[in-house]
Amino acid sequence: MIAPHVLPSARFEHARIAAFGSSLEASHCVASEIxxxxxxxxxxxxxxVLGLATGSTPVSxxxxxxRLHREEGLSFANVVTFNLDEYYxxxxxxxxxxxxxxxxxxxxxxxxxxGQVHVPDGTVPKGRVDAYCGAFEEEIRAAGGIDFQxxxxxxxxxxxxxxxxxSLRSITRLxxxxxxxxxxxxxxxxxxxxxxxxxLGMGVRTILSARRIVLMAWGQHKADIVRTAIEGECSAQxxxxxxxEHDNAVFxxxxxxxxxxxxxxxxxxxxxxxxxxxxWDERMTRRAILWLSQRCEKAILKLTDDDYNxxxxxxxxxxxxxxxxxNLAGFYQLQHTITGWPGGRDPQRTRPGDALVRxxxxxxxxxxxxxxxxxxxxPDDDVISMGGTLCRLVDQGHEVHVAYEVSGATAVGDEAxxxxxxxxxxxxxxxxxAADAISDLCRGYDTAGALPGSPDIHRWKALxxxxxxxxxxxxxxxxxxxxxxxxxxxYASASPRTRRIGxxxxxxxHRLLMDLRPHLIYAAGDLDDPHGTHRLCLRVLREALAxxxxxxxxxxxxxxxxxxxxxxxxxxxxxxxxxLSPVEVLRRRRAIFRHQTQKDQSLFIxxxxxxxxxxxxxxxxxxxxxxxxxxxxxxxxxxxxxxxxPDDFVRLAPL
Numbered sequence: 001m002i003a004p005h006v007l008p009s010a011r012f013e014h015a016r017i018a019a020f021g022s023s024l025e026a027s028h029c030v031a032s033e034i035x036x037x038x039x040x041x042x043x044x045x046x047x048x049v050l051g052l053a054t055g056s057t058p059v060s061x062x063x064x065x066x067r068l069h070r071e072e073g074l075s076f077a078n079v080v081t082f083n084l085d086e087y088y089x090x091x092x093x094x095x096x097x098x099x100x101x102x103x104x105x106x107x108x109x110x111x112x113x114x115g116q117v118h119v120p121d122g123t124v125p126k127g128r129v130d131a132y133c134g135a136f137e138e139e140i141r142a143a144g145g146i147d148f149q150x151x152x153x154x155x156x157x158x159x160x161x162x163x164x165x166x167s168l169r170s171i172t173r174l175x176x177x178x179x180x181x182x183x184x185x186x187x188x189x190x191x192x193x194x195x196x197x198x199x200l201g202m203g204v205r206t207i208l209s210a211r212r213i214v215l216m217a218w219g220q221h222k223a224d225i226v227r228t229a230i231e232g233e234c235s236a237q238x239x240x241x242x243x244x245e246h247d248n249a250v251f252x253x254x255x256x257x258x259x260x261x262x263x264x265x266x267x268x269x270x271x272x273x274x275x276x277x278x279x280w281d282e283r284m285t286r287r288a289i290l291w292l293s294q295r296c297e298k299a300i301l302k303l304t305d306d307d308y309n310x311x312x313x314x315x316x317x318x319x320x321x322x323x324x325x326x327n328l329a330g331f332y333q334l335q336h337t338i339t340g341w342p343g344g345r346d347p348q349r350t351r352p353g354d355a356l357v358r359x360x361x362x363x364x365x366x367x368x369x370x371x372x373x374x375x376x377x378x379p380d381d382d383v384i385s386m387g388g389t390l391c392r393l394v395d396q397g398h399e400v401h402v403a404y405e406v407s408g409a410t411a412v413g414d415e416a417x418x419x420x421x422x423x424x425x426x427x428x429x430x431x432x433x434a435a436d437a438i439s440d441l442c443r444g445y446d447t448a449g450a451l452p453g454s455p456d457i458h459r460w461k462a463l464x465x466x467x468x469x470x471x472x473x474x475x476x477x478x479x480x481x482x483x484x485x486x487x488x489x490x491y492a493s494a495s496p497r498t499r500r501i502g503x504x505x506x507x508x509x510h511r512l513l514m515d516l517r518p519h520l521i522y523a524a525g526d527l528d529d530p531h532g533t534h535r536l537c538l539r540v541l542r543e544a545l546a547x548x549x550x551x552x553x554x555x556x557x558x559x560x561x562x563x564x565x566x567x568x569x570x571x572x573x574x575x576x577x578x579x580l581s582p583v584e585v586l587r588r589r590r591a592i593f594r595h596q597t598q599k600d601q602s603l604f605i606x607x608x609x610x611x612x613x614x615x616x617x618x619x620x621x622x623x624x625x626x627x628x629x630x631x632x633x634x635x636x637x638x639x640x641x642x643x644x645x646p647d648d649f650v651r652l653a654p655l
Contacts, residue, residue, distance in 0.1 A: 002029050002214070003261050006250060007418055011270055012231045012262045015251055016242040023218040023254040024060055030150075030214055030252060031064035031331060037073050042078050047116075048420065049080045049140075050105075051149035051207070052097040053160070056532065057216050058150055062105040069110045073476045076112035079510060080143045083119040084151070084160035085201030088129075088499065090122035095120060096188050104498065120172070120200035129200070150211035153217050157182050157225050157238035161201035164237045170203030205244055213249040215240060220567055223260040226253060230261065233237075266291055272366050282333060287572040288316055289330030290630070299631030300331045303537045342389050342641075343370045343398045343520060359576050360558055367556075369397045370519035373512070376407045377524050377537040377564070379469035380595040384612045385562045386522060387588030388580040388620070389639050394477035398520075402564040403484040403512055404469055405492035405537045406460035412478035414451040416597045418442060462487070464597060472594035475587065484512060490536055499532065501540050510544040518552040525561025525642060534564050559644035565649045568640070571626060575643040580620065589613050 005018040005026075013350050019028035034050065041048040052058070062632050068074040083098060092099035098120045107117055118139060124132045140146060151159050156178050163178040175198065177185075182195045189195040197316040205214070217226050229240035230251060236242075242248040262269055266290055267276055278284065296307050305323045308316060312583045320326035337359055344360050346368045376382035383392060393400050418441075424430050425438045431612065441451060452458050470480050486508050493499040513521075524534045525543050538561075548554050560576060565571050580588070593599065599611060610618065620637030628634040 002033050002250060005029060006254075007263075012261045014241075015230045015249065016260065017251045017253060017261070019253050019255070019258050021255060023216075023517065026218075026252050027058075027060040028064050028253055029163075030061055030216065031068060033214075033512040034065065035068050035607060036149060036472040038074065038076070038079060041147075042075070047078050047080050047143065049082070049143045049145065051146040051202070051210055052081050052083050052102065053150045054083070054085075054101045054151050055152050056564055057218055058543065059105055061216070065106065065320045066109040074110075076110040077113050080116045081112070081118060082140055082143075082146060082202075084120045084207075085199050087196040087306060088122045088124075088198040089199050090196060092119070092122070096185075106378045119383070121199065122213045122611065123310075124200075128595065129174045133174070133200065136172045140206065142229065144649060146210035146265060147212060148214045149207060149214040151207070151213060151240075151243075153215055153222060153229065153240045154178075154181055155225055155272075157229055157240045159207060159215070159240050161199040162204050162207070162239040164239065166204050166236060168208075168236065168242060169205050171206050172200070172202050174243035175199055175201055183258075189484075204239055208242060209248055211248060213243060213246055214252055215243060215249065216252045217257040218254045220256040222257045222261060226257050227260040227262075227265075227392075229393070236247050268315060269312055274315075274321070280316060284573065285316065285319075285326070286330055286333045288313060289326060290334070290571050292560050292631055294329075295632050299328050299629070300334070300629050303327050311456045331631065332632060334450050334571075337574050338627075338632070339576060340392070340415065340579060341396060341494065342576065342578050343372060343393050343396060344368060344536035346397070367519055369399060371399045371516060372401065372522070373516055373518035375405060375509075375521070375537065376402055376469075376543060377405050377522040377534045378411070379465045380472065380612065381406070381524055381534075383472050383476065383588060383595075384616050385524065385526075385564050386578075386635070386639050386641075387561075387591050387616070388584045389588055389641075390524075391476045391479070391580045392578065393520075393585060400476075400478050401472055401482045401483070401484060401516055402469075403480055403486055403509075403519070404466075405509075405540070407485075407487050408531060409461035409574070410459050411466055412461035412597045414445060414449075415458075415465055417451055417457060418445045420460070420464065444562040457494075462474065465580070468595045473589040475591040475594060486512070488537070490540075491533070497538060501536050501543075505536075505540045506547070509540050510547045512545055513548055514551075517551075519553075519557055521557055521559045521644075522641070523559070523561055523644070525644070526564035526566050526567050532565075560641040561644050562639070562641055565612055568619055568623070569642055571630075573642050574640045576641040577623070577627065578639045579624070579633075580637040580639065582636045585617060585620065585637050588616065592616065 002018050005020060007015070007017055007019055013286050021030065024471040038048045065074070070075065083102060086098045087096070090097045094100060097238060102119060118136070153159060157180065158164065158181065161175050161177065161343050163175065163181065176195055178201055182192065182197065185232065186192045186195045209417050228238050229243070230239060232241060232243045234241045249440070256359060257514070258264055268272060268276055268278065273279060273284070289300060290312060292303060292307060292311050294302065295629045296310060298307070303319065303323050308314065308323055308326070316326055317323065320329060339359060344367070372529050390400065421438050422442050425435065425442060430438050466485055470483060473480070473483055488505045488508060490505050503537065524537060526534045546556070617637065620639060623638040623640055627638060
């Protein structure tokens with residue numbers, strides 16, 4: 001149940017929160033409370049009225065409800081549901097419609113009577129929309145009102161499709177979608193042009209009329225807006241903040257989504273750490289000193305006793321005795337993350353005083369050269385996220401392998417295939433018997449602007465990505481014989497939201513690890529990419545590593561996580577920082593450019609519309625500037641890594 005996880009109210013917070021170690025654990029607790037509501041109403045001979053949400057957030061909740069139905073006999077015969085919203089206009093049969101989503105994830109898997117399901121109808125004629133919305137409100141009232149409302153939160157702070165500026169008195173209506181909301185959905189619809197501009201959705205007043213409200217949020221990309229909704233003022237500009245005024249609402253969060261709340265981000269602001277069951281360990285010390293340095297806009301070594309006292313960090317002064325000693329502790333911690341030798345140095349070519357391994361573990365000091373494995377979820381994540389480090393590992397003599405975990409075929413447009421087919425046709429390279437078929441495909445594209453969906457077209461798209469990855473790796477100096485294209489089966493699912501890892505996925509990565517027995521493993525630790533591929537790939541790695549537990553090679557291996565294009569490591573979480581020269585930044589750019597099908601597209605979700613190479617360079621330059629502002633050396637760019645610690649990623653859960 002949720003109740004034991006609701007935290008005592010803390011300063012700065014205006015709403016109740018329940019924090020969980022993982023989104024999966026949180027979903028199970030929410031499902032347990034819903035199940036108890038359903039059963040109690042069954043015993044009383046009454047209906048249980050649920051308000052339901054869609055999107056990636058509630059998928060694990062619905063999976064647990066389905067499990068309770070199949071394995072523990074939970075019946076939905078007495079359940080009435082009302083969904084928050086639906087795109088408009090859209091057919092219920094459309095793969096991206098919320099009607100289809102609910103059928104796939106819940107309705108078709110339980111015994112709920114079809115007549116008790118209510119999802120807004122995206123096919124209502126425009127002239128009848130207002131009357132339809134009024135009737136939808138009346139159906140909710142006739143059912144006795146909503147007992148339990150599930151919500152997610154959008155990155156604009158919207159609940160349902162109540163975008164910023166929505167009135168507290170709004171009811172079910174037709175709404176125009178915020179541009180950021182549309183851009184976040186564009187990947188599902190195949191681009192901005194195909195993404196609906198409108199939706200039918202419950203209003204704020206309709207939602208707040210529910211007797212119980214649970215807002216769920218997972219992942220780092222939700223952390224900022226969660227903090228605003230909980231710690232900020234109640235405002236129509238952040239509709240989720242209206243839940244502060246509800247007597248029975250709770251924000252259910254995983255560790256990542258809760259990470260920007262003051263109680264986690266800066267707990268020293270709430271009082272002495274010992275009173276909160278915390279201690280000034282190395283990581284907490286670094287977090288506090290970096291926070292203070294940025295707050296005061298001073299380099300670390302310039303902080304004074306007054307700075308610590310005025311910021312409420314007297315407790316840290318008590319531990320270290322003075323600002324001088326605390327400053328040195330924080331400064332050296334950050335300085336020791338910097339290395340130009342991510343694989344360690346050749347013991348035979350070092351000078352007295354050279355750091356052989358920092359920040360690597362001392363156990364790897366005598367191993368040179370090393371065997372390094374870079375796991376790249378998509379065919380371009382390696383060069384986008386750690387292209388400079390990849391080049392440096394090769395240049396410093398290490399044996400570097402790159403494993404591309406999925407094909408990335410879904411990100412290749414039809415025009416790229418048409419170009420390849422037209423070249424093959426016009427160059428006379430088509431195999432006998434294939435020329436006519438190629439000509440037919442090219443004519444069809446010229447006429448319709450699209451190619452027919454077929455296994456062959458999908459395979460060709462995957463082949464295009466494979467050759468792009470091979471070309472990019474060549475720029476970095478990695479020979480084709482050290483490239484591994486795993487094509488993990490989970491990626492074959494037509495919809496990103498239905499992807500699940502399986503035995504074949506884990507076995508493929510485990511087999512590669514056992515074949516290579518790498519000294520260094522680099523993997524994407526970005527849990528917030530739009531379609532969850534990085535998250536699932538990290539889960540596969542975690543399971544594969546568990547199978548290899550006890551292997552002598554693994555006991556000595558170094559495991560590092562980089563962040564993909566969608567997020568950055570906070571400064572306090574960085575364990576290794578690899579500085580890049582201007583020449584290395586340009587080399588990384590050339591490698592990214594080899595992924596031609598991914599260029600000239602607005603692929604980055606959110607307000608930024610930059611391409612991946614721009615995102616990579618901006619992030620690296622911004623991190624270098626942050627290190628410099630803290631009083632460290634000035635670099636052109638930095639690529640950052642966090643040491644892999646499985647306990648840090650217990651929050652990983654299926655999408």
